[in-house]
Amino acid sequence: MNDWDMQPAKDLHLTGIERSRSYVREAGLSESLIRWCWLCGLRNWFCRWNGLKIEGLENLPSEPPYVLIANHASHLDALVMASIVPRQHRDRMFALAAADVFFENPLTAAFAASVVNALPVWRKGNQQVGLKQMRERLQDEKSIYILFPEGARTRDGNLLPFKPGIGMLLAETGTPILPCYLNGTFESLPAHQKFPSRHPITVTVGQSIDSKQFQNRKAGWVELANTLKETIQEMSGKPAPEGLG
Amino acid sequence: MDTASVTEQPVLAVIPDDGVRIVTVGLAVAIGVAYGILHWLNKRSSEESRVGAIIRHHWQPGAWILGILLVTLALPKYFTIVAITALSLLCFREFSRTTGVFREKTICAVATLGILLLNFAAIDNYSRLFFAGGALTVALLTVCTIPFDKPKGYIQRTALGTMGFLLFGYSLGYVSLLCNTPHSRLLILFLLVAVTLNDMLVFLFSAVGPKSWLLPHTSLGRTRIGALGALVVTTVLTCFSGMVLFDGTPLAALVPLLILGVGISVLGQLGDLLVAAIKRDVGIPETRPNSPNRGGLLERFDSLILVAPAYVHFLSLMLGPIGSDLPQRVITGGGP
Structure with missing residues (x-):
């Protein structure tokens, strides 16, 4: 018989709201069921309402860990990206979301944590601790992260500069990074709009980039961020606006 | 006991209502007094005292669900069974998160379905399905992960899933089964009050005695005097209250009531120690006064898990089969 290796939940000592905001949160059966239903419903909705098309799905690695990086144009982005992850890996998929938007209020935090399986990214203050914990989780638990390195939604449809925090999270980890381009979410639900309109959405999954080639220091972080931005810019087929990023 | 008389006139139906009310109200007052003394001791001692920690650890968590459970006793039996189902599921959830078996989703799904099946059987008043459901769920737990072809950890996950189901699904399910008696509300109230009182008496005597x-490695909160004091007082109170409660039934005699009282106290304390042993084994300390984790549902209802099946079977043995005097298989039909 093997040694006893079952351990208590890592978030056992946390209260409800602390658990929602925690980087070590672990899902149980009820949350997995809710999330499974939610993502099936989302995928169905996007396919019917927005005619969702996915290109390059074969580029997804067969097993986690990997990181999906995309342009950020709408609140729909994380939902669309989550819906393209294979069903068997959905429990290990986390969308990184702005903490000041989704994790300040206990109700939205509970929704973001239980249903969307989001992890908070605090845009103000010291991000080092959070990034370190997310980096550990990505490697230790073979997770899938969905990231929007621009840090905010675009207001005009053009890419914003990518934050070097993406490099701090991923440089030298060896985790495959898959740049994705989301087309149509900006038209469907731009920042100034409250409800989504009917507009075709296409997700293009690009070739994997090896994070090991980028050094885990400031120059490497910036290089990784710039490389990803250039790749997604190329995938968009649009020229980069002059004087930006 | 004359079997013919049970068939003609179910013994449970002749329990006097007034006596039951007097007893349960009396025991509830006793709980209030014990709780008041514990609070008084807590105020007199320092913030980090053991008494204060014990109160926060054992009595605050899960108090809300005990309240809901008591409220549902005033409603039709279905509400009580739904409340017991929710309690079973929440306790199993906490157990699975404590032991780590929550990561085995198939095991948890089977145990959850088993809990739902048992409580459905209770709603249906289909006791044979209840007992068969327990055995079938355990059988399913032993085979459900085999198709995944991952023998590593098989014994661990199956053992933990089975243990969790039996303790928090099957055992607590007996309380649902008890709903199928003419005096279910008062019998359940008596059970809850007696178990709660016994639990409080342990800590009360432990707080004031030497x-x-x-068992210092298992539970630091209880002393030998606490265990013995609770055993004596609970047994005496059960005997006195049982004489009134079960007046006119074969249970209203000294020996059966002594067995009932000792059983409630000993099994209640063992249930408490059982959960404490689980938590110590996985490395969770008993009390953390400054920690947000001050225990949970398991701490609040651990005393009930061993008492409930014994209580129901003892009543059934002495007073006739539970549920036999009410319509059976009310949902599935088909008669007894």
Whole structure:
């Protein structure tokens, strides 16, 4: 018989709201069921309402860990990206979301944590601790992260500069990074709009980039961020606006 | 006991209502007094005292669900069974998160379905389905992960899933089964009150008596005097209250009531120690006064898990089969 290796939940000592905001949160059966239903419903909705098309799905690695990086144009982005992850890996998929938007209020935090399986990214203050914990989780638990390195939604449809925090999270980890381009979410639900309109959405999954080639220091972080931005810019087929990023 | 008389006139139906009310109200007052003394001791001692920690650890968590459970006793039996189902599921959830078996989703799904099946059987008043459901769920737990072809950890996950189901699904399910008696509300109330009182008496005697710990590696909160004091007082109170409660039934005699009282106290304390042993084994300390984790549902209802099946079977043995005097298989039909 093997040694006893079952351990208590890592978030056992946390209260409800602390658990929602925690980087070590672990899902149980009820949350997995809710999330499974939610993502099936989302995928169905996007396919019917927005005619969702996915290109390059074969580029997804067969097993986690990997990181999906995309342009950020709408609140729909994380939902669309989550819906393209294979069903068997959905429990290990986390969308990184702005903490000041989704994790300040206990109700939205509970929704973001239980249903969307989001992890908070605090845009103000010291991000080092959070990034370190997310980096550990990505490697230790073979997770899938969905990231929007621009840090905010675009207001005009053009890419914003990518934050070097993406490099701090991923440089030298060896985790495959898959740049994705989301087309149509900006038209469907731009920042100034409250409800989504009917507009075709296409997700293009690009070739994997090896994070090991980028050094885990400031120059490497910036290089990784710039490389990803250039790749997604190329995938968009649009020229980069002059004087930006 | 004359079997013919049970068939003609179910013994449980002749329990006097007034006596039951007097007893349960009396025991509830006793709980209030014990709780008041514990609070008084807590105020007199320092913030980090053991008494204060014990109150926060054992009595605050899960108090809300006990309240809901008591409220549902005033409603039709279906509400009580739904409340018991929710309690079973929440306790199983906490157990699975404590032991780590929550990561085995198939095991948890089977145990959850088993809990739902048992409580459905209770709603249906289909006792044979209840007992068969327990055995079938355990059988399913032993085979459900085999198709995944991952033998590593098989014994661990199956053992933990089975243990969790039996303790928090099957055992607590007996309380649902008890709903199928004419005096279910008062019998359940008596059970809850007696178990709660016994639990409180342990800590009350432990707080005021000499600090000779009963099982210091398992539970630091209880002393030998606490365990013995609770055993004596609970047994005496059960005997006195049982004489009134079960007046006119074969149970209204000294020996059966002594067995009932000792059983409630000993099994209640063992249930408490059982959960404490689980938590110590996985490395969770008993009390963390400054920690947000001050225990949970398991701490609040651990005393009930061993008492409930014994209580129901003892009543059934002495007073006739539970549920036999009410319509059976009310949902599935088909008669008994």
